[in-house]
Amino acid sequence: MQTAPNKDALKRRLDRYFWDNHSGEMVFLRRLINENFLEFNRIAVIGGLVRDFAYKGRSGFRSDLDLVIDAPKEDVSELAVLLDAKPNRFGGFGCKQGPWKIDFWALETTWARRYVDVERLEDIVSCTFFDWDAIAYDLRKKKVICSEGYLRKIREKELDINFLPNPSPLGNLVRAVRRLVLWDAHAGPILRNFINEHLDDGSLKFIQEKEIELYSHAISTQWRTAAEAKKALLSNVRKKK
Structure with missing residues (x-):
C-alpha cells in the first residue's frame, strides 16, 4: 500500500483498523481499550503505529502501541496498577496485554514539558524527536493529529528532527x-x-x-x-x- 495521499485517507485506514477489524488481536485490543482506556476523556495513539499506517498502511506496521492520556497522572498511575504495568524510562508505564506491548503515560508527565508548553493532546506531536513520529490518532474523536506538511515529507522520504532536546x-x-x-x-x-x-x-x-x-x-x-x-x-x- 502507498503512503496515504491525505489526512482523510489516513483517517479511513485507522478507523478501519481500530473499529472495523475483526481479527483476534483487534477484538482483544478493542475490549482492552473500551474497558480500561476510554474511561478517560482524551486519549491518543502516538508515533509508531500511526506513522506506519501513514507510510505503508497495515503492511508497514511493525511497532508497539504507544498511548498518551490527557488525565491527571494519579489516575493514570491507578490504571497502571490495575494493568500490572511497570514504570518505563520516560515517566510512563509499560505492560504486555495479550499479543500487545503497550506503553502509556499522562500528558502532564511528558518529559518535553520542561522545554515547551504541553497543555492539550494536540501539543504532543510537537515533542517527538523525529518528524515522521509527529502524528497521533485521537481514539475518542477518531481524529488524526499532525501538521499540514506531514504526509508530504513522508512521500518525499525526507526524515528530519522535529524536536531537538532529547534524553x-x-x-x-x-x-x-x-x-x-x-x-x-x-x-x-x-x-x-x-x-x-x-x-x-x-x-x-x-x-x-x-x-x-x-x-x-x-x-x-x-x-x-x-x-x-x-x-x-x-x-x-x-x-x-
Missing part, C-alpha cells in the same frame, strides 16, 4: 541509522547536523553493539569508521526536480 542522543542515533537505511530516506538539514555532531568512532561502536543486542540484522556493522558511516548516511540527498 537519549545515542539511542536516537541508532534509530536514525536504521530509519535512513531501511526506509531509503534522506536526512533533512537538522538531522544532518545532528549526525555530523554526534557520530564519531566511539558512538559508531555503541550503535553497532546496540544493534547487535536489539535487532536480528545490524545495519551499522558494514562501516568500519564514522567517516564511512557519515558518507553513506549523508550522501543520499533528494535531487531537486
Whole structure:
C-alpha cells in the first residue's frame, strides 16, 4: 500500500483498523481499550503505529502501541496498577496485554514539558524527536493529529528532527541509522547536523553493539569508521526536480 495521499485517507485506514477489524488481536485490543482506556476523556495513539499506517498502511506496521492520556497522572498511575504495568524510562508505564506491548503515560508527565508548553493532546506531536513520529490518532474523536506538511515529507522520504532536546542522543542515533537505511530516506538539514555532531568512532561502536543486542540484522556493522558511516548516511540527498 502507498503512503496515504491525505489526512482523510489516513483517517479511513485507522478507523478501519481500530473499529472495523475483526481479527483476534483487534477484538482483544478493542475490549482492552473500551474497558480500561476510554474511561478517560482524551486519549491518543502516538508515533509508531500511526506513522506506519501513514507510510505503508497495515503492511508497514511493525511497532508497539504507544498511548498518551490527557488525565491527571494519579489516575493514570491507578490504571497502571490495575494493568500490572511497570514504570518505563520516560515517566510512563509499560505492560504486555495479550499479543500487545503497550506503553502509556499522562500528558502532564511528558518529559518535553520542561522545554515547551504541553497543555492539550494536540501539543504532543510537537515533542517527538523525529518528524515522521509527529502524528497521533485521537481514539475518542477518531481524529488524526499532525501538521499540514506531514504526509508530504513522508512521500518525499525526507526524515528530519522535529524536536531537538532529547534524553537519549545515542539511542536516537541508532534509530536514525536504521530509519535512513531501511526506509531509503534522506536526512533533512537538522538531522544532518545532528549526525555530523554526534557520530564519531566511539558512538559508531555503541550503535553497532546496540544493534547487535536489539535487532536480528545490524545495519551499522558494514562501516568500519564514522567517516564511512557519515558518507553513506549523508550522501543520499533528494535531487531537486
